[in-house]
């Protein structure tokens with residue numbers, strides 16, 4: 321009985337060209353894992369291209385540029401015909417739910433594309449549509465799973481692959497600070513350093529490379545900070561006007577949610593973001609551990625991890641969304 325890694329390797333080995341995708345608003349784990357998988361597949365003589373449902377984030381673009389990774393960006397609209405039928409499989413990294421892959425299911429159905437769908441993920445919230453799944457919820461990042469897959473497949477971990485995996489793992493662990501960091505993560509980081517990762521360069525690219533607009537919107541978000549439930553609940557709100565005034569965009573709010581956790585009394589941090597143009601109100605949640613925010617988010621149709629989760633509220637004003645989420649969280653703290 322082959323294990324889940326071998327099953328995925330067997331599936332991938334049968335392909336000549338693979339379309340890799342990841343969740344909307346990709347983070348460092350999403351982009352790093354996609355890049356490492358493309359490079360690993362190339363070593364096995366398999367072509368791979370990446371489908372991005374959001375623009376390639378500027379911060380992580382170097383991983384694609386330095387490695388000449390081909391990607392299709394459909395954030396501004398899907399092409400009339402995305403040539404799905406050029407690919408033998410769809411490999412989905414760092415998510416296992418259609419809600420994180422907006423419009424993809426409809427596009428696949430429209431194209432009558434029936435290639436196998438493969439999932440490589442570490443999130444708790446999963447659906448049942450994949451033909452093969454490699455889901456390891458203990459993994460700090462999808463990049464950890466990608467590393468094990470590539471190693472079991474005898475792919476050489478080149479400096480480029482190691483760099484992509486390091487970005488993946490460092491991003492999802494907040495540079496090895498978050499509780500999802502496990503001994504395996506630290507050993508893997510050492511292995512990747514030995515394989516040629518320049519960690520000083522990556523630290524500067526990831527943490528000392530921000531736009532001034534990002535600091536501007538973070539300042540506004542911090543000014544909105546409210547402490548509720550005897551200081552256990554931190555709530556920040558970012559309004560459409562904040563984006564306009566600070567000239568920032570949604571990716572500029574990444575990681576901001578973690579800042580209120582520095583306050584001793586805070587157990588749960590909530591960031592409520594009004595969309596710049598249209599769409600639902602987005603709510604991000606972080607927990608120090610007393611409240612399982614994945615379970616909390618599921619009450620609203622969202623999901624994620626016990627300490628990091630998200631949800632969306634459709635058809636509400638930002639005040640209405642805030643009231644619903646704050647009331648529910650206060651009741652459970």
Ligand SMILES: [Mn+2]
Pocket residue numbers: 349350414442460461462492
């Ligand atoms: Mn991840």
